[in-house]
Amino acid sequence: MQQQNYDLIVVGTGTAGTLLAARIAQHGVHPQTGEPLRIASIEAGPYWQGELRPGYGIPSRRHMITNLSDRRYQWPSGFARVVGGSSTHWGNASLFPFDSDYLRWQNETGVDWTRDKLKDAVAEVTQMYNFHQAPDTTRGEGNRLFRTAARQLGYQPTRFPMTRTNCLYCGYCGSGYMCRTDSKSSSLIYIPIAEKHGVEIIPDTEVEQVLFDKQGERGRVTGVSYRRGNQTGELRASRVLLSCGVINTPILLMRSGYGSKELLGDKLVVENPNVGNHYNSDQAFAVTAFSDKPLMEAGRGTNNGDYFFDYGERDGDLNLMISSNYANRIITPQSAAIGGYAPEFGRPHKEYMKTACTRISGVLMHQTGHKNSRGRVLPDGSREYSSDPRMIQRFEEGGQLCRKVLEGMGLKKIRLGNVAERVRAYRGNVHAMGSCRAGVDPRESVVNPRFESHDIDGLLVCDGSVIPRCGSSEACIPIVTVAAFAWRRIVEDHFS
Ligand SMILES: Cc1cc2nc3c(=O)[nH]c(=O)nc-3n(C[C@H](O)[C@H](O)[C@H](O)COP(=O)(O)OP(=O)(O)OC[C@H]3O[C@@H](n4cnc5c(N)ncnc54)[C@H](O)[C@@H]3O)c2cc1C
Missing domain, CATH: 3.50.50.60 (FAD/NAD(P)-binding domain)
Structure with a gap:
């Protein structure tokens, strides 16, 4: 120094x-x-x-x-x-x-x-x-299906902006x-x-x-x-x-x-x-689905597709933001192999792995931290957090909405999980x-x-x-x- x-x-x-x-x-x-x-x-x-x-x-x-x-x-x-x-x-x-x-x-x-x-x-x-919009050509098949399905349900999806320079996507x-x-x-x-x-x-x-x-x-x-x-x-x-x-x-x-x-x-x-x-954190849950056919162009993922809001309170609390963030995400072979869709052993597993990375899809639902959510950071860095209980109800509604979007995208094997349990276990994230x-x-x-x-x-x-x-x-x-x-x-x- x-x-x-x-x-x-x-x-x-x-x-x-x-x-x-x-x-x-x-x-x-x-x-x-x-x-x-x-x-x-x-x-x-x-x-x-x-x-x-x-x-x-x-x-x-x-x-x-x-x-x-x-x-x-x-x-x-x-x-x-x-x-x-x-x-x-x-x-x-x-x-x-x-x-x-x-x-x-x-x-x-x-x-x-x-x-x-x-x-x-x-x-x-x-x-x-x-800060700008990605070129339309970078939108993958999952993103395109999401956009159509959202419109059919009466929502107005908007492009998710991004910040990159000379990106290969x-x-x-x-x-x-x-x-x-x-x-x-x-x-x-x-x-x-x-x-x-x-x-x-x-x-x-x-x-x-x-x-x-x-x-x-x-x-x-x-x-x-x-x-x-x-x-x-x-x-x-x-x-x-x-x-x-x-x-x-x-x-x-x-x-x-x-x-x-x-x-x-x-x-x-x-x-x-x-x-x-x-300490206040947004919460986000992916609702994943497995497609019968490949959704991604070989080896290319786009994390920024479209999003729309299902509105909650007037000040913006309890808004659900649904995005196609997971519709075209890169799935690594290791996560596909141990993810919930994989057959455990043998030939079925091998067959699955041939295309799994291009078929796991999903949507993401977000809520901003509610004004009544309570959190704090303790001296050792651990965190206490309790979400406003109405967020659970909104996420449950959001889960059903995500299901409709995914069905509209033609996806049938949908995994929602126990939303209430996940909200209660939540301790905040990187946002x-x-x-x-x-x-x-x-x-x-x-x-x-x-x-x-x-x-x-x-x-x-x-x-x-x-x-x-x-x-x-x-x-x-x-x-x-x-x-x-x-x-x-x-x-x-x-x-x-
Ligand atoms: C994996 C990941 C994905 C994310 N995705 C998105 C996204 O898609 N969109 C979005 O908007 N946001 C995203 N975020 C959130 C966003 O990046 C962060 O909220 C933001 O960058 C935090 O900025 P910051 O300046 O508060 O802290 P940081 O950028 O974390 O900076 C803090 C710095 O302080 C240093 N530091 C800490 N303690 C000390 C110490 N005692 N002495 C010296 N140095 C110290 C740390 O090493 C670090 O470099 C993501 C974050 C992560 C980690």
Whole structure:
């Protein structure tokens, strides 16, 4: 590490953190001297350096990954541990926040995050992530059948947008695989900007604690302590911006002594019971079906087909989003071989395997986390979650709707499973949000609408944890949109 003192330490070089470090370095200056900022961006995972060439990839990354998911680069929570964060693993199904999201944010926690105020952020993300519709030719037979069946049932299916550049549509990005050729857009696109503006990226280094002095009931940030292999140390900064994601940000804060008295006991230094609280997650269930004939063009999958809504409450809760996300997904031979449709042994199994990968299909039903669902992240990273009971009823209705769609697609062997059991067992997924949510009232939130902690001066937070919740059921684009909004506010307030 080149220096021990920074103007800003960004913890987590992930989806939001990469963007924030890059843009703050590019647009911010030291408020007293006007000099460029000294920024460190610390990441627990590896950094594969090199020129990002979408459609070809960073050569050093290609050495390290295959198209298959590699658990070495993931946290136990399923999120990614690598420079670029979960945007390198994401499925690339992307939607901007809905009008109902902006209203929810304002109504539920009082943040002034209006569509109008975020319009520059939306424009930035549209361009940087190359947000657009996939060409129609990339739609597979399953997607086409879904669209026709949905229309016959009276719904208006819409194309699922995506964010890719020079993509070959191999389809592997649909299930948490890193793209070898960096064709699916990720926050890695911000890395050259960060480096050009002097951000020091410090990989393979886990921040253990945010350090702060206690001043009465409040705190003031002084830096972070870290572990790198067997080595430990401290770095100093008057401002620390946490972007560790919806699970790791509250864990780090609680490990630093910031949280609820109930959970931290005598380890509590500064109290805010909202740290880890209000964790809110969408829920999604696949309803699979086995087709009599192959549905996929050989070896090619598309994860983004179409979707439609079956509407619930006026504010967007209990909306069911049904998509053909699974209608044309790549099925690997190993998952086909052990999946529920496979005969157990012998010749029938062998016959089945000849075509199984092209015949397993399905649809996906989603509901956004309801306002009355209750969740929290505990200091060890485990999660408590209870969904609003009406979500079970809606999923049961949704299951029957999915069945009708699949029958309309001509599929007969349909597997729905026990929806109620699955909803009750649910503990949140990689689209979760809200565990350090933003709001105007310190009794209900961790940071204010300008991303500053209510209780610790110099502590900023921006990642999935600050967004109260989101209706689109897809997290990445809302998170980068809020981050693209946040850097503008952070530069204005702290680095102008
Ligand atoms: C497999 C998968 C599929 C997904 N599919 C989609 C999809 O199709 N559409 C969609 O919109 N969203 C999808 N998502 C969700 C979306 O990608 C995430 O919600 C989003 O990327 C999270 O952004 P973040 O900045 O909050 O956190 P992350 O991108 O996870 O960044 C956090 C970073 O902080 C680092 N970190 C954590 N703790 C520490 C520490 N103590 N010290 C140093 N570094 C630390 C982590 O290693 C990580 O790099 C998917 C996610 C996954 C994992």
